Amino acid sequence: MRATIADVARQAGVSKTTVSRVLNTRADVDASTAARVREVIDALGYVPSSGAVGLARGSSRTIAMLTPPLTWPWMGEVLQGVADTVEAAGYGLLLFSCNRGADSVRHFTGQVSARAFDGLLVIEPENTLGTIAEMYRKGLPVVLIDDRGRHPAFPSVATTNREGGASAARHLLDSGRTKPLVLTGRRDFGCVRDRLAGFSGVLPTDLVVEGEFTEESGRHGVERALAQGRDFDCVFAHNDLIAAGALRALRETGRTVPDDIAVVGFDDLPIARHTEPPLTTVRQPMRQMGETAARLLLTGLGGETLPAVPVVLPTELVVRRSAPCP
Amino acid sequence: MRATIADVARQAGVSKTTVSRVLNTRADVDASTAARVREVIDALGYVPSSGAVGLARGSSRTIAMLTPPLTWPWMGEVLQGVADTVEAAGYGLLLFSCNRGADSVRHFTGQVSARAFDGLLVIEPENTLGTIAEMYRKGLPVVLIDDRGRHPAFPSVATTNREGGASAARHLLDSGRTKPLVLTGRRDFGCVRDRLAGFSGVLPTDLVVEGEFTEESGRHGVERALAQGRDFDCVFAHNDLIAAGALRALRETGRTVPDDIAVVGFDDLPIARHTEPPLTTVRQPMRQMGETAARLLLTGLGGETLPAVPVVLPTELVVRRSAPCP
DNA sequence: CTGAAAGCGCTTACAG
DNA sequence: CTGAAAGCGCTTACAG
Secondary structure (H helix, E strand, C coil), rough: CCCCCCHHHHHHHHCCCHHHHHCCCCCCHHHHHHHHHHHHHHHHHCCCHHHHHHHHCCCEEEEEEECCCCCCHHHHHHHHHHHHHHHCCEEEEEECCCHHHHHHHHHHHHHHHHHCCCCCEEECCCCHHHHHHHHHHCCCEEECCCCCCCCCCEEEEEEEEHHHHHHHHHHHHCCCCCCCEEEECCCCCHHHHHHHHHHHHHHHCCCCECCCCCCHHHHHHHHHHHCCCCCCCCCEEEHHHHHHHHHHHHHHHCCCCCCCCEEEEEECCCHCCCCCCCCEEEEEEEHHHHHHHHHHHHHHCCCCCCCCCEEEEEEEEEEECCCEEE | CCCCCHHHHHHHCCCCHHHHHHHHHCCCCCHHHHHHHHHHHHCCCCCCCCHHHHHCCCCCCEEEEEEECCCCCCCCHHHHHHHHHHHHHCCEEEECCCCCCCHHHHHHHHHHHHHCCEEEEEEEECHHHHHHHHHHHHHCCCCECCCCCCCCCEEEEEEHHHHHHHHHHHHHHHCCCCEEEEECCCCCCHHHHEEEEEEHCCCCCCCCCCCCHHHHHHHHHHHHHHHCCCCCEEECCCHHHHHHHHHHHHHHHCCCCCCCCEEEECCCCCHCCCCCCEEEEEEEHHEEEEEHHHHHHHHCCCCCCCCCCCCCCEEEEEEECCCCCC
């Protein structure tokens, strides 16, 4: 049988109260008593049951994370940032990937009602923002990662999508490009609108193709633009997968990158270093966003009020061969 | 204040025992009583506190997953398979990524001792196998995903690494290739030894370069072999990143794939479809491995004894242009 | 078919 | 500085 606080108390010849006190390093415990209790704790290998502590204290020291499919290319980075931070704080991390539709959401809301965790980190809700907002209103601490530009009523961590788009445009403009083809993700994403607005502010264009955040989409976007005889000397892709597809389509139709056409992506996924040629791209600090969001939530759980304004982390232009410096 | 079982009991005019019974759909409850209780439950939006249930029942209905860095390319697939399965069973998924060394391990063992979860899924322990084995011996249900060929004393889910290597060799041999260059990952991984053994059994070679599971490693492997004037007409890379690096090095040194040199990878990562040319590779069913392992663990928690032999899922050769059919 | 009571393993006023 | 007792919100023999 595993040891309980009662076992420790008995063997140390004190009350459970006292054991609890040394466990939680409260003051007001005689040094020698404390030492004796600690000895017994070590001897018995006693560790308080997290369930019992949680019940008694009314908190679980666990954080939940709600995510879109875990197979998204930058998911691992965010998750790692979150996991490291949460773990370092001694909290548990409960993962909910809303991957099975309504059933997933039901399971998740159930766990919220069951008070299975103290706070929630959310990425890209996609149709769940209403549910989340409801939970937040009822008192669940929530921090959003990447708010898709909706700037809802909760604390959030975002990145400079607009400035990122602008930096891509400036870089292209500086290298003498003036006729861009822009390949976006779905327009209902706030980040897409922001990246586009930032880019257009510097380098206006009417050659914008809306698509998905996939390689295929990038390929088709370029193929279609070429087929229509549109004239462009550079491509701004809204993520690196799109950019990779664009690179491929350009190569297959005999264009040289960057001589004929320069290409800039977004995200700085691992593949960006390995495309042909390596991709110039706007880096999103995904891991840092995960860390920041987790730290923010943890702070909130500590009782502090969280900033009403999104915490915005800067993007960074990473220059490689697909769009070199002028 | 959120409703408790006592509130429900009071409003329904029954005892907490009865409420508990209808909650857990035990028989022996009068139909009309049960209906009344259910009404109150709905009216109050009552959901049992998972913490309290856990304490009373001595189990948390939570599973933990211990992983290497979450940024590994196929991690998302495995995790998604696990998450979907665990979630569908109504369990929670607690994530531990041992990414901060000894401190991570300490945090993790703490949670084990605190009984924070009922069972454990493990990928690639890397120096933690001893700790895990100890926990398993003390009664923690554990299922290993990809046992690196060590076949330890616990239930595990693996894939046919050996046969996968053999299938790559057969495919190359069938297309008339006889002089392979093999680029492996670190030799202390069981999967590396298995893939190599399977390959060599069909297509013996002394041209084996040990490296890391990275693009750089693949590039350097090919460059070095070429620099040494070694003669080869195909490459078997132990994962797709290595293969991608090999493709690049071959292209940059003027070799044509597959005409001069055919290339086969391993894993079938998303990038495999987007390399130039698209990569023939041995597919590992990562998501299915995650699902299977989770299902296995869940079964074990249900009280059934788990198979002593690893559950082995088949690899599958996916043929693309880098090594086409003969 | 139903309920009073004990128990799960802790924490926390309260009293001394 | 320390402890007895109540309480966190459930489940589960046990008795009827």
